[in-house]
Each structure stands twice: as C-alpha cells, then as structure tokens.
Amino acid sequence: MALRIGVPAETAVGERRVALVPEVVRRLVQQGMEVWVAKGAGTGAYFPDAAYADVGARMVSQEEAWGADVVVHVQPPSEEEIALMRSGSVLIGFLSPLDQPEVADRLARQGVVALAMELVPRISRAQKMDALSAMAAVAGYKAVLIAANLLPKFFPLLTTAAGTVRPASVLVLGAGVAGLQAIATARRLGARVSAYDIRDVVKEEVQSLGATFVELPFEVPDAQDVSGYAKALAEEKQRQQAQLLVPHIGRADVVISTAQVPGRRAPVLITEEAVAAMQPGSVIIDLAAPNGGNCVLTQPGETVIHNGVQIVGPLNLPAEMPVHASQMYARTLLAMIQEFATPEGFKPNFEDEIFRGVCLTYNGEVVNERVRALLAA
Missing domain, CATH: 3.40.50.720 (NAD(P)-binding Rossmann-like Domain)
Structure with missing residues (x-):
C-alpha cells in the first residue's frame, strides 16, 4: 500500500x-x-x-x-x-x-x-x-505594505509642481530574514531606510540592500548563537539598548520591529519614551507581537494609537498572503x-x-x- x-x-x-x-x-x-x-x-x-x-x-x-x-x-x-x-x-x-x-x-x-x-x-x-525563514520573508514584506498604507505620507521622494516631498524614514529593528525583506521592500517603495541589529555580522547584508546600519555605543559579546539567531541580552543591557535607540526611533516615520529570541519573550526595544519621541501619524509594525512585542505598548492582534502614533501588533501576516x-x-x-x-x-x-x-x-x-x-x- x-x-x-x-x-x-x-x-x-x-x-x-x-x-x-x-x-x-x-x-x-x-x-x-x-x-x-x-x-x-x-x-x-x-x-x-x-x-x-x-x-x-x-x-x-x-x-x-x-x-x-x-x-x-x-x-x-x-x-x-x-x-x-x-x-x-x-x-x-x-x-x-x-x-x-x-x-x-x-x-x-x-x-x-x-x-x-x-x-x-x-x-x-x-x-x-527552512519554513520559518520562508514565512518570515512574507511577514517582512507585508509589514512594510501595511505601514505604507497607514502612514499619512508618501514613502518615496517626489518632485512635483507643488514642491519637493521628502522621502519617509523607515527604521527596521532586527535584521534577520523578516528584517532584511522589510528593508528591501521599503527601499523599493522609495523610503530612506536604516536598520539596527545586535549582531554586527549582518551589517554588510543591511548595507548591501541600500540601508544605513545603526551602531550603538555599547558592547554585546556573543550576540549570535551557533544557529545564527540573536541571543537574549542581560536585563541591564536590554535597558541600555532601548535607551540608546530612543533618538533613532524618534526620527523615524515608520518602525518595523522584528527582533525575537526562540523560546523567550521578545526583547523590549521600543519604550514609551521612544514612542513619545515620534511624530503624530508615525507607524510601528511590531512583528514580535505574538511573543509579547518589541514595543511596551503593543497589544497582540490589535492596533493601538498612543499620542498619535499607530502601533500595530499583527499575529499572523503570512496568512494574509x-x-x-x-x-x-x-x-x-x-x-x-x-x-x-x-x-x-x-x-x-x-x-x-x-x-x-x-x-x-x-x-x-x-x-x-x-x-x-x-x-x-
């Protein structure tokens, strides 16, 4: 048989x-x-x-x-x-x-x-x-499209009879498969893109996609495990990292956060202070929402508006494609x-x-x- x-x-x-x-x-x-x-x-x-x-x-x-x-x-x-x-x-x-x-x-x-x-x-x-990577690529792509739809601004630089429109600024937190796909998609839509990851080894990949790599002035020994995933930071290092990210987040029109550690709660990268630093109308798409979220204000499965900033916590973006x-x-x-x-x-x-x-x-x-x-x- x-x-x-x-x-x-x-x-x-x-x-x-x-x-x-x-x-x-x-x-x-x-x-x-x-x-x-x-x-x-x-x-x-x-x-x-x-x-x-x-x-x-x-x-x-x-x-x-x-x-x-x-x-x-x-x-x-x-x-x-x-x-x-x-x-x-x-x-x-x-x-x-x-x-x-x-x-x-x-x-x-x-x-x-x-x-x-x-x-x-x-x-x-x-x-x-590698099904995880395949689905992460879908999620990274879809996250940027959702952000572009919600942002009350153009993504690309436009020169019109009414004057020049500056490109949107997109910050991607976490440069794994989802993050890299988000970078590539945001770049295709014409945004100015920067990205942060605790793993310095991904710097060249980020730059090869035309994005600026954000480097924070603090050391993270052994940031990557043997499987290539990011390791969880000690609590004090996490707080320091989140504080150093505040000005970078504050300058962004869109933040796509993708940082997750297998089997652990997602690290907090976006504090309430960071959200307060963003302009009203800005957008955060938190792909780590199923594991608690990278933003302290994320509500899994919901969209929260805080001081005019839209914080989206999707649970299953691949199912939307x-x-x-x-x-x-x-x-x-x-x-x-x-x-x-x-x-x-x-x-x-x-x-x-x-x-x-x-x-x-x-x-x-x-x-x-x-x-x-x-x-x-």
Whole structure:
C-alpha cells in the first residue's frame, strides 16, 4: 500500500494557508504516494478542490485526512485533532514546541511521530526545508505594505509642481530574514531606510540592500548563537539598548520591529519614551507581537494609537498572503517528505542531523531536550 499523506483544513482563527498546494501534490503523486486532501482545505488560499482532484489528490473528509500515514499541517493541532491521529502516524508542521510544549506532550501520548518545522537546523543541506525563514520573508514584506498604507505620507521622494516631498524614514529593528525583506521592500517603495541589529555580522547584508546600519555605543559579546539567531541580552543591557535607540526611533516615520529570541519573550526595544519621541501619524509594525512585542505598548492582534502614533501588533501576516505563503510553505514540506519518506513508508533516521533536529516526539515520548525541560518545569 502506498504512503498516504493527509492535508487537513486549517481550523485556527484567521489561518488561510494550506499545507500543500496542487503543484506539490502533483509531484508527490508522480512519486507514487497517495495524497488525501480534506474538502475545502485550500479554499482560503484560493486553491479549489477541483485543482487538487485534477492533479490526482483524493478529496476526503477532515477526519480521514487526519487519519493518514503522514499528516502535514500549518498550525499546531488542537486536542480534538490530535485525537483523530493514529498511533505511529507522522505529523509535520509548525508545532510551537517552545511556546506550547503541552502540544508535544499530547502528541507523544497519542503515539505520533512529530516533526516541528520550527526546529529545522540552520545548515546548508536544510535550507530548502527552512519554513520559518520562508514565512518570515512574507511577514517582512507585508509589514512594510501595511505601514505604507497607514502612514499619512508618501514613502518615496517626489518632485512635483507643488514642491519637493521628502522621502519617509523607515527604521527596521532586527535584521534577520523578516528584517532584511522589510528593508528591501521599503527601499523599493522609495523610503530612506536604516536598520539596527545586535549582531554586527549582518551589517554588510543591511548595507548591501541600500540601508544605513545603526551602531550603538555599547558592547554585546556573543550576540549570535551557533544557529545564527540573536541571543537574549542581560536585563541591564536590554535597558541600555532601548535607551540608546530612543533618538533613532524618534526620527523615524515608520518602525518595523522584528527582533525575537526562540523560546523567550521578545526583547523590549521600543519604550514609551521612544514612542513619545515620534511624530503624530508615525507607524510601528511590531512583528514580535505574538511573543509579547518589541514595543511596551503593543497589544497582540490589535492596533493601538498612543499620542498619535499607530502601533500595530499583527499575529499572523503570512496568512494574509495565503497564495504565495502556501506555495513557499508547501515546498519546504515537500523537501522534508522527500528526505525521509518513500512510496513504501516514512523512514525515521536519528543518525541524520536534520531528523534529530526536527523530531519532537517519537515512540510515545518527547525526545527534544528543551521541550522536555519545559514540560518538567
């Protein structure tokens, strides 16, 4: 019997992405696998059921999709969805292991082999599976478009019969994938862009995109971990950093903040003093809102206006661009499936660095050490 891959519809509020798109389903079917897609799973991303049926997918109920050998998903599953999975089956998707360790515990109790896309190691061989970076690029792009729409000014320099309009000033905090995409997008729209990151190694990347790199007069030893992510600063250093950023934030028309540390509350970079220094009409888009926010005034999922400054705390920007976000995510899942599955079945391999990194639960146990420690605590 061929390996059956299930694609349930997403049930999380506001989630419009789908785990596999027809283009990827076609490739899996051509490789001899069966793909079971829940009816309506792709509707939110504008992929109709007919598009899946045309490439060989079997259209099934939600329950049947969850009962497949390998289930691919976008959001962490609910208790009810986990209960639909068979012991020994495989779940691949975003599982929020460091923020919602209880999900891993439920999956282990159900006997599910769970692979968390957030845990893909940052090595060259795993780049094609890096779903986090793919979604961060979508978020960085969309954040700038939202800011441009909200800002009561032009982004580019304009010379008109009514005089010259100066370009908007955009400050990006955090120069990871989301930050770099935000820089590139703001530059394309004609803004004057500067960026800050505690990691000096990203300075050349920022400058290569035409932005000015903000350097603060304080030292941060070992600002980057072995995976390339920023490390959390000590509390005193965080306060010093936020204070030094106040004048830079005050001069910006738009601030896009993207700084996050895996498994930790987002660092506070934008104080109330910094917001007070901004001009009325200015905009802050806080991409760290799901983890508490980089701005002390951010309300996750809401837009707050403080002294005329609009502070937006989006929770899931990739879901607002579901077509390309789904395509990009599906390709990372395809790479993961092709790495560890054949038409005959899924083949766990703990000797493989990628599998060891992403495997969250196996044989009825939580095998990731950090998540196990969180559950024990």
